[in-house]
Amino acid sequence: MNAANPSIQLVRAQWLNLLRTPAYTLPTLLFPVMFYVFFGLVMLRGQSLWLLCTFGTFGVMGAALFSFGVSIATERAQGWLLLLRASPAPVSAVIAGKAFGALLFAIVIVVMMSALAAAFGNVRLETAQWLSLAGILTLGALPFCLMGLALGLWLSPNAAPAVLNLVYLPLGFLSGLWIPSTVFPGWLQSVAEWLPPYHLAALALDVTGTKAADWAHSLTVLGLFGLSFAVMTALGWRRLSGVS
Amino acid sequence: MDKPLVADCSALHYHYGSTPALAGIDLALYGGRVTALLGPNGAGKTTLIHLLLGVLPVQQGRIELFGSLRPGRKAAQQRIGVMLQASGVQDNLTVAELLALFASFYPEPDSQIGLLDELELVDLADRRFDRLSGGQKQRVLFALAVIGRPDWLILDEPTTGLDPGARRILWRAIEARRAAGVSILLCTHFMDEAQKLADHVVVLDHGRILEQGSPDAIRRRVPSDRIRLRTSLPAVKLETLPAVQSVRVGEDRTEILSRCGIETVRALLAADDSIEDLEVAGADLETAFLALTDSAQPEQEAA
Numbered sequence: 001m002n003a004a005n006p007s008i009q010l011v012r013a014q015w016l017n018l019l020r021t022p023a024y025t026l027p028t029l030l031f032p033v034m035f036y037v038f039f040g041l042v043m044l045r046g047q048s049l050w051l052l053c054t055f056g057t058f059g060v061m062g063a064a065l066f067s068f069g070v071s072i073a074t075e076r077a078q079g080w081l082l083l084l085r086a087s088p089a090p091v092s093a094v095i096a097g098k099a100f101g102a103l104l105f106a107i108v109i110v111v112m113m114s115a116l117a118a119a120f121g122n123v124r125l126e127t128a129q130w131l132s133l134a135g136i137l138t139l140g141a142l143p144f145c146l147m148g149l150a151l152g153l154w155l156s157p158n159a160a161p162a163v164l165n166l167v168y169l170p171l172g173f174l175s176g177l178w179i180p181s182t183v184f185p186g187w188l189q190s191v192a193e194w195l196p197p198y199h200l201a202a203l204a205l206d207v208t209g210t211k212a213a214d215w216a217h218s219l220t221v222l223g224l225f226g227l228s229f230a231v232m233t234a235l236g237w238r239r240l241s242g243v244s
Numbered sequence: 245m246d247k248p249l250v251a252d253c254s255a256l257h258y259h260y261g262s263t264p265a266l267a268g269i270d271l272a273l274y275g276g277r278v279t280a281l282l283g284p285n286g287a288g289k290t291t292l293i294h295l296l297l298g299v300l301p302v303q304q305g306r307i308e309l310f311g312s313l314r315p316g317r318k319a320a321q322q323r324i325g326v327m328l329q330a331s332g333v334q335d336n337l338t339v340a341e342l343l344a345l346f347a348s349f350y351p352e353p354d355s356q357i358g359l360l361d362e363l364e365l366v367d368l369a370d371r372r373f374d375r376l377s378g379g380q381k382q383r384v385l386f387a388l389a390v391i392g393r394p395d396w397l398i399l400d401e402p403t404t405g406l407d408p409g410a411r412r413i414l415w416r417a418i419e420a421r422r423a424a425g426v427s428i429l430l431c432t433h434f435m436d437e438a439q440k441l442a443d444h445v446v447v448l449d450h451g452r453i454l455e456q457g458s459p460d461a462i463r464r465r466v467p468s469d470r471i472r473l474r475t476s477l478p479a480v481k482l483e484t485l486p487a488v489q490s491v492r493v494g495e496d497r498t499e500i501l502s503r504c505g506i507e508t509v510r511a512l513l514a515a516d517d518s519i520e521d522l523e524v525a526g527a528d529l530e531t532a533f534l535a536l537t538d539s540a541q542p543e544q545e546a547a
Contacts, residue, residue, distance in 0.1 A: 004347070004348050005348060006345075006348040006349050008348075009344065009345045009348040010345070013334055013337060013341070013345055016336070016337060016341070017334055017336060017337075020336040020372075021336065075332075075334070077332075078332030078333070078334075078335070079328060079331040079332040080331075080332045080333050080334055082299060082328060082331065083326070083328055083331045083332070083333065083388075085299045086297040086298075086299050086321070086324075086326050086328065087321060087326065087346065087349055087392075088318050088321040088322045088349045088350065088392075089349050
């Protein structure tokens with residue numbers, strides 16, 4: 001590892017940021033796990049595997065949204081992003097650093113939930129299934145990273161946490177992550193089928209052998225969702241250098 | 245001038261939506277000297293700096309840096325060090341971590357230990373940025389600006405809000421860079437700072453260059469004398485006296501700016517025989533600057 005490499009230094013700075021803001025880091029990591037313990041392991045013992053997939057989705061989505069959304073909005077307001085853009089820093093490494101951070105969070109959440117599911121929820125999977133589940137959920141965080149990034153570029157640092165919560169909680173609930181959408185009334189079920197977290201959860205349910213998914217359809221929804229926020233990110237970035 | 249150009253701006257305009265910020269700037273900045281950019285708030289100083297840095301896109305006109313480079317190009321950015329106004333950093337990093345981070349951006353960075361020593365930050369190296377005082381933060385931001393051994397240093401109000409001690413440390417560091425041949429663009433509200441450090445002064449107002457020249461030349465451009473006195477005459481009466489440019493009634497004494505001190509004083513003495521504490525002095529750069537920006541904006545009365 002080359003200590004003088006700017007990308008490594010920027011990624012390191014992002015990780016130090018996470019380590020040094022436990023007030024943000026711990027709730028992001030522990031809340032979804034806590035919800036899973038309560039709903040998946042205590043309340044609905046028969047649904048431990050199903051809820052592992054859906055609360056896993058809920059957890060990685062939150063990690064992605066918040067690690068991007070709030071921090072970008074704050075750094076923009078602080079003038080940190082401006083100073084980095086004025087210096088020869090590779091700004092792409094700033095974004096990459098956050099993406100690594102979000103993916104690391106996603107892995108930690110998935111591993112904690114899986115361990116709890118295996119130990120207390122009597123969830124039994126093949127090794128390949130465990131790995132597929134972890135892989136799907138971790139990579140599935142990426143479109144939500146883009147959503148967080150786009151919102152962070154457009155929102156003020158004060159508005160960002162509130163707006164992100166307003167998006168995160170209803171989106172998770174309506175996608176059937178808390179209560180399976182199969183018990184929703186018909187009209188609400190058809191709403192759920194339009195939402196990206198529903199499709200990420202569907203893929204997770206598929207690889208664990210819980211419920212078969214339409215891969216082409218789900219991947220298309222997630223891809224289009226990611227793409228639209230990639231466009232919003234690009235527009236937000238242009239706005240940053242044009243109007244601010 | 246045989247000095248190389250660090251920046252050449254021509255016919256530079258910039259609008260935020262429909263609000264003009266720069267209205268036709270032609271400016272050549274030569275290497276190896278300190279140029280002070282003066283102007284009231286909203287004059288366009290920060291916009292100009294952001295254009296030079298390439299963090300705002302050039303809308304109209306042209307900027308060339310170091311001969312042929314466009315702003316924002318990495319080759320240009322590596323030769324520029326910058327301290328932005330109200331600039332923040334990731335504030336849970338320590339001083340040493342920030343220096344190491346910025347050192348990694350440049351091909352031949354300066355010694356981190358040397359800089360800590362020069363800016364009297366050695367004892368603070370392991371302290372987080374958010375636990376530093378205002379003056380300590382400014383010194384760290386200056387260190388980040390010079391860590392890459394820049395050819396050109398852009399400082400946007402580097403000493404605003406600083407105590408005299410911290411200001412002296414920064415001035416010393418700026419003078420050391422000038423002595424080493426670094427070109428410096430210094431945006432400041434403090435005239436003593438411009439007068440002490442600058443070789444060349446550019447006065448900006450309402451997005452235009454009003455005047456430029458040496459600090460002495462700028463001062464001479466407005467041949468103002470400053471008269472201070474205690475008098476019983478009301479301001480409206482004082483304003484009608486010969487050569488008077490402006491009158492400001494202070495708590496203690498009244499201050500009059502005059503185009504010809506002797507003429508005004510003669511009329512004063514004739515009009516009021518109770519005058520006390522009379523003092524006449526040549527106007528300094530601050531006075532010259534105020535006179536320049538006021539006369540460019542005649543509908544606004546000086547405070």
